[in-house]
Amino acid sequence: MILLLLLLFFSFINLATSSELCFDSHCTGDYQTIRFPFRIVNGQPKSCGYPGFDLSCHPTGEPLLHLPHSGDFIVQNIDYMHQEIRINDPDYCLPKKILYLNLSGSPFVKKNSQTVAFFNCSSNYIPYWYNDPIYCLSSHSHTVYASSSPMLINMFESNCAMIKTVSVPSSFSYSSNLWEYLLLKWENPDCGRCESVGQRCEVKSNSSNEIQCTDSQGRSRVGANVVSIAMGVVAAVICFLGVLCCLCFKINFRRRGSSSSIAHWTVSSQRTRTMGLNGATIESYPKFVLDESLSLPKPNNNVCPICLAQYQPKEIVKSIPNCQHCFHECCIDEWLRLKASCPVCRKSPIEAPPSNPS
Template structure:
C-alpha cells in the first residue's frame, strides 16, 4: 500500500478540496447517531457499492438501529467501537447474553481474531445453590435461580472446587480485553470482546490521517487517499517536524563551520592558533564523520506494546503525549516502549523513528541491537 510522501501530504493538507472520487462515493455511514462510524474496510449492506467494503466486512443495521457484524458460524454481534488505526473492534451480544454465544465461539472462517484470549470453564450447578451463589457470581442470563445456576471461571482453584459439586459444561477461549485480565472468582462474562484483523492492512494509512480503499473496481490492491481538512494529522505533524528539523540542523553545521574558518584566519599568525581552534572544536563538538544507522526491524518488533486504558496511565509517570508526533495519548491506542529507558511512544511513530535514528527521542539512550548472524564462508 502506498503512503503519500511528506511534501504531497502537506500539499493536500493545504488544499482540502483535493478529495478523490472514490472517497466521495465511499463516504462514512452510521446506523444512527451514537453508533460507530462505518467506512472501509467495513460497509453497511445496501448503503454503498461493493468496492466500498472488503470481503467479510459487511455490517447491517437491525430494527433497533444497532450496528451488527454477521460472522459465519457464529451469527450477528453488536459493534460497540472500531479503532481503524489499530485495526481492532469491540463487539457484544445484541440480546445481552454474551456467555451463551461464547459456548459456540468460532472465528476460524472469519477475517477476525482475538487480540488476547483467556480460557474459561463453564459449570452447571443444581445442588448447594445458596452457598455457591454467596461465594461465586452466577451468569444471570443462563441461570434459573430456583433450579440451577451456571458459573464460568478462569481460576484453576475455582475450577477444582466447582468440578467436585457441579456438572462440567465446556471450556472455551474467550477474547478478553487485556492479557493482564485475571479473576479469582467466577464471572458473568459480560464485557465486550476485543477482536482484530490483519487484512486489509489499512492501519498505517489511517494513523497518518489518510483513507484506505481499492485502487480500482477490478482489483483488491489497496491505496491510501486524502487527508482530513480539519486540523493537522499526526503524520502531517511528523512530516513538518522532519522538514523543519533537518534544514535547521544543516544550518547549524554551516554556522559552526563559518565560525571555525573565521577563527583560523584571525589567528593564522599567532603562536596559539592551533590551540584556539582545537579548543573551540572541543567546545562545540567535532563534525560527525559518519552517520548513525538505525535499528533493524527484528529489534524494533521485539519492543513491548501496551494498549492504553481509559485512565491513560503509562509505566513512566507524567507521560501524556507522544514526543514524536506531539499528540496526546488516547484510550485504546497502542504504544511501544524502549526497554533500555522505558520511554513510550505511539507504536507507528517509534516504528518510523528507530530505523532512521538509533536512539530514544527523549533521552537519546541507544537501544541494543539484536546480534547479527555471521556470514558463512563458501567453499
C-alpha cells in the same frame, strides 16, 4: 438545444449515481463511524468495503456484525488505527455466544484470550468463594457458573458438572468481568498504517483485494465534486427551461390576446348591427302611465315579465306594437337594446310611429 442539455443533465446524474462514493456513514442514532474496510450493506456501494466486513443496522440503531458460525453481534466500537473491534450480544447473553464462538469463515481473530470453564451446578449450590452466576443460562433447577481462576475451577469441579472449556477473547488476560464485550482484531486488510498517518484505506482501481492509502478526503472529495457539478448542471437546465417556458407563455398569450381582440371587435360589431334595436325605434314604442285600476291592453297581465315585479300606480309602462305585451319602460328599453324580439312571444317588433295613449 433542449435535447442536448437534457442528455448532458442525465449524463451527470448517471455519473453522480454510478460513481461509488464512499462517504463515512452511520446507523441511525449511533455515533460509530462506518468506513473502509467496513460498509453498511444496502447503504454503501460494495467497493466501499472489504469482503467479510459487511455491517447492517440493528433496529436499535447500532451497527450489526454477522459472523458466519456464531450469529449476529452488536458493534460497540471500531478502532481503525489498531484494527480492533469490540462486539456484544444483541440478546444480552454474551456467555451463551461465547460457548459456541467460532471465528472461522470471518476475517477476525481473538485479540487476547483466556481459558474459561463453564459449570452446571444445582440450584441450591453456593460457592465458597463469591462468584456471580450466569443468570441467562440458569433456570430454577440449575445454576451456571464460569471462571478463569484455577482455584475456582478446582472448587467447581468438585461440586458441579463441567459444561465446556472455551478460549474467550478479551481486552486483558484475566479480566475481572468476562461478559462486558468481546475484543477481536483483523490482520487483512492492513489499513492501520494508512490511519496512523492521517490517511484512509481503499481498494485500488480494477483490483478486488489490493488496497492503497489515500488522502483523508479521498473519494469523498471526488464524490462531492461530481455531485456539485451535477447539481450545477441541474440548476442551469432548470433555469433554462424556466426562461423558455416564460417566453413560450408570453408568445402564446400575445397571440391569444390578438385573436381574442379581433374576435371581440367582430362580435361587437355584429351585435351592434344585428342583435338589438336602435334608440329611435325603441323610443317610438307606445308608453303610458298606469292609473289606480292598473288597466292594461291585455287582462290579468299585472306583472312585468322581465323583472317579475307587480305593476304599481303611476309607473311608466311600454308596450310592443306587434303583440301588445307590456313591460316596465326601463326593463323593455334595456332588453330591446340587446335583443330585437319580444321577451314573452319572441316575435320581432314592428317599428311604429310614436304614440302616447292616455
